[in-house]
Amino acid sequence: MTDSYQAMSSAERAAELDRIRAEHERFRSLGLALDMTRGKPCPAQLDLSNGLLTCVGPDEVAAAGGDVRNYGGLDGIPDAKKLFADFLGVQPEEVMVGGNSSQTVMHDSILRAWLFGVPGGDGPWGRSERVRFLCPSPGYDRHFAICEHLGIEMTAVAMDGDGPRMDEVESLVSSDASIKGMWCVPRYSNPTGITYSDEVVDRLANMAAAADFRIYWDNAYAVHHLTDNPQPLKNLLDACKTAGNPERALMFGSTSKVTFAGAGVAAMAASRVNIADQLSHLGIQSIGPDKVNQLRHVRFFGDLAGIEAHMKRHAEIIRPKFGAVSGAFERQLAATGVATLSQPNGGYFFSLDCLDGTAARTVELAAEAGVKLTPAGATYPNGDDPNDRNLRLAPTLPDQAEIEQAMDVICTSVKLACLEKLAG
Amino acid sequence: MTDSYQAMSSAERAAELDRIRAEHERFRSLGLALDMTRGKPCPAQLDLSNGLLTCVGPDEVAAAGGDVRNYGGLDGIPDAKKLFADFLGVQPEEVMVGGNSSQTVMHDSILRAWLFGVPGGDGPWGRSERVRFLCPSPGYDRHFAICEHLGIEMTAVAMDGDGPRMDEVESLVSSDASIKGMWCVPRYSNPTGITYSDEVVDRLANMAAAADFRIYWDNAYAVHHLTDNPQPLKNLLDACKTAGNPERALMFGSTSKVTFAGAGVAAMAASRVNIADQLSHLGIQSIGPDKVNQLRHVRFFGDLAGIEAHMKRHAEIIRPKFGAVSGAFERQLAATGVATLSQPNGGYFFSLDCLDGTAARTVELAAEAGVKLTPAGATYPNGDDPNDRNLRLAPTLPDQAEIEQAMDVICTSVKLACLEKLAG
Numbered sequence: 001m002t003d004s005y006q007a008m009s010s011a012e013r014a015a016e017l018d019r020i021r022a023e024h025e026r027f028r029s030l031g032l033a034l035d036m037t038r039g040k041p042c043p044a045q046l047d048l049s050n051g052l053l054t055c056v057g058p059d060e061v062a063a064a065g066g067d068v069r070n071y072g073g074l075d076g077i078p079d080a081k082k083l084f085a086d087f088l089g090v091q092p093e094e095v096m097v098g099g100n101s102s103q104t105v106m107h108d109s110i111l112r113a114w115l116f117g118v119p120g121g122d123g124p125w126g127r128s129e130r131v132r133f134l135c136p137s138p139g140y141d142r143h144f145a146i147c148e149h150l151g152i153e154m155t156a157v158a159m160d161g162d163g164p165r166m167d168e169v170e171s172l173v174s175s176d177a178s179i180k181g182m183w184c185v186p187r188y189s190n191p192t193g194i195t196y197s198d199e200v201v202d203r204l205a206n207m208a209a210a211a212d213f214r215i216y217w218d219n220a221y222a223v224h225h226l227t228d229n230p231q232p233l234k235n236l237l238d239a240c241k242t243a244g245n246p247e248r249a250l251m252f253g254s255t256s257k258v259t260f261a262g263a264g265v266a267a268m269a270a271s272r273v274n275i276a277d278q279l280s281h282l283g284i285q286s287i288g289p290d291k292v293n294q295l296r297h298v299r300f301f302g303d304l305a306g307i308e309a310h311m312k313r314h315a316e317i318i319r320p321k322f323g324a325v326s327g328a329f330e331r332q333l334a335a336t337g338v339a340t341l342s343q344p345n346g347g348y349f350f351s352l353d354c355l356d357g358t359a360a361r362t363v364e365l366a367a368e369a370g371v372k373l374t375p376a377g378a379t380y381p382n383g384d385d386p387n388d389r390n391l392r393l394a395p396t397l398p399d400q401a402e403i404e405q406a407m408d409v410i411c412t413s414v415k416l417a418c419l420e421k422l423a424g
Numbered sequence: 425m426t427d428s429y430q431a432m433s434s435a436e437r438a439a440e441l442d443r444i445r446a447e448h449e450r451f452r453s454l455g456l457a458l459d460m461t462r463g464k465p466c467p468a469q470l471d472l473s474n475g476l477l478t479c480v481g482p483d484e485v486a487a488a489g490g491d492v493r494n495y496g497g498l499d500g501i502p503d504a505k506k507l508f509a510d511f512l513g514v515q516p517e518e519v520m521v522g523g524n525s526s527q528t529v530m531h532d533s534i535l536r537a538w539l540f541g542v543p544g545g546d547g548p549w550g551r552s553e554r555v556r557f558l559c560p561s562p563g564y565d566r567h568f569a570i571c572e573h574l575g576i577e578m579t580a581v582a583m584d585g586d587g588p589r590m591d592e593v594e595s596l597v598s599s600d601a602s603i604k605g606m607w608c609v610p611r612y613s614n615p616t617g618i619t620y621s622d623e624v625v626d627r628l629a630n631m632a633a634a635a636d637f638r639i640y641w642d643n644a645y646a647v648h649h650l651t652d653n654p655q656p657l658k659n660l661l662d663a664c665k666t667a668g669n670p671e672r673a674l675m676f677g678s679t680s681k682v683t684f685a686g687a688g689v690a691a692m693a694a695s696r697v698n699i700a701d702q703l704s705h706l707g708i709q710s711i712g713p714d715k716v717n718q719l720r721h722v723r724f725f726g727d728l729a730g731i732e733a734h735m736k737r738h739a740e741i742i743r744p745k746f747g748a749v750s751g752a753f754e755r756q757l758a759a760t761g762v763a764t765l766s767q768p769n770g771g772y773f774f775s776l777d778c779l780d781g782t783a784a785r786t787v788e789l790a791a792e793a794g795v796k797l798t799p800a801g802a803t804y805p806n807g808d809d810p811n812d813r814n815l816r817l818a819p820t821l822p823d824q825a826e827i828e829q830a831m832d833v834i835c836t837s838v839k840l841a842c843l844e845k846l847a848g
Contacts, residue, residue: 038495040494040495041494043491046491046493046494047482049493050481050482050485053478053480053481053482053485053716054477054478054481056477057474057477057478058471058474058477061474061477067467067470068686068687069470069473069684069685069686069687070464070465070470070684070685070686071462071464071680071685071686072686073686099523099524099714100523100713100714101709101710101711101712103709103710103711104709104710107708107709107710108709111535111539114539115535115538115539115550115574126539126550142711145708146708149705149708150539256495260493260494260716261493261494261495261711262492262493262494262495262496262497262711262712262713262714262715262716263492263493263714263715263716263717281573284531284566284569284570284573285525285527285528285531285532286525286527286528286531287525287527287566287685287686288525288686289524289686290523290524290686290687290714290717291686291687292477292684292686292687293687293714293717
């Protein structure tokens, strides 16, 4: 059993370094090629939705009314609006249902604010001298990439166990009108796995902020539970309405990790004012979304209960994979005292914090031993983790044996990077 | 038989006005509700592609390789790239295949130029004091709407029988570097129905222009022939390469009016440099398109010959509808000498030129008699037809009897507006 590295004598640590280095050398010799980077569902998960492929034929099209094959329906078919309204906890009038990518819906909504401004704002964000977003970190690299691409300054905010550190958020937002937005993954946050507490949601809704400040509420894992009694998540739009800031909340969801990652349906929920604003721009960009695919989802699930039942089958597939990650950590790393692993009750990721200054080296060592990890820093704005500490692990795509093998390599790499550092 | 209105005496015209007014009054009393505005396929056309709904099940997914259900494949699946390369007459490396809307692909490509510039340009168009697009007119209102939305100035250019009036185009483009773009519907142009001659294509490719000048080549009706021996269209990208301006051509196509208007597949073709530039931005906006729907199209058609055979079945359905429009015009309007009708050999529209100053009144009179027409001016930039002359007729969606009834109303409305005008 490994002991705490900090508590070891220099001699003990030197011996441990030799031992772990040999272990790492042994892994290198195996010629592994494993990948723990991708938050992608595995084939067995995708198979759960194969019924989607053929559940809409000519009869279903005819029964649906309107003609889902033809142009039109900019905000989605009524049945899909109803389904996503339930999914996101809003009224159908507060929803627009789009194409296959919530990333596109988020990106495009920010571009519209950039070019045209938002309701209640004072013009295009892009005309301001400075535009800042708050980025609870570690967070999601594709969110940060949108900001980076547009030249939006990002300010990292620490994540606590119940959400972003709100004292910090409130202080920043209330004192700087150039802060126009904030990214949030409120449930099973990517990658920390935490779910925002009611208090955090209320503080986000109530805090003083610029009139055109918007919270980009990416509820990507709204129904992606690994337990039977998930922690409730307070509805941000409701809270913002109660707080008198109804325009603050822009909420996003999709079936990308419910049905098919690349061929699901994405939606946005917000106040009617915000939805009308989005549609006024969307109507220039498109005649309407793929309504046939929306109908497929409506037929396949029926209602929110159908989605929830479906997600239990996902959980059955991926729960053992999450267990393999936790188990390996407990057996191989916990006692060293130099790393902590998140304990997600849902979502797609683990967050692994190593000894400060060793994350990049850990990724390098793992790569040498044939295990691909998300680049260190990716979970921070501009790819810069100031502590060089955080790693994101994605266990859904590889199979069970691959995860176990990859975790052996990862634990060894964490230990080796740490021991090198401590010997340094 | 009606005679030429211009040749009539005042008394004859007064009598004709009384007669036509009574005819119009009779139509008003019928309580019609017909719509000739929408360039939408009719249900029988959509039915041709019902096989698309179920042609991809789990077996086809498995056979396709990769996993079309999962994330990735930003530029489309290889088989779809091949199909659209043939469709647009380019190499697969010169194609990106996207989602359901070519309008979105065009819109987004202009937004990227606006925000980030284009290869070989000197920065974002949006930072220039002035950005102009040439708009061959009459043209497509949704093209013009994109420009209007962004604040791009539009300059109408006259359309001749073989394309835009090139003397005018060359003179404008060569003398003003603020002209960054030009809209073209090169085959069965919306709404005039003309196809660009080889000479026009060559002149577009060769003319002197700003380095970041781009031609938005919306080949929306690439395969939408009504005759068996369609006029060939020279490939713009080839011509631009030959002319040493390979970056000038951005070509767009889709299956919106081939399979399902709302659930087809859209693609862009351009030089590799331009495609790489597009993908560098698209990767921020999306993880990838709906590849399952791309696979459906690949399976449904097989190859370009499959698309061409399919389009012959479309032609069989809509040819009589086009004939009904032409026939009514010949019987009721041609002899008056106050209106001319286009003679499209493909596409989705007729262009009807009335006596100057009577188009808006014609739309009003038709509406009073229960026939909805596209607003006068819609075919010109900013909705402003300087001659108040042009009307667009869309005959695909209504059924045969409706078209015939609508054309009776339209011909009467054209005549009435004209006679009112001549009566002063």
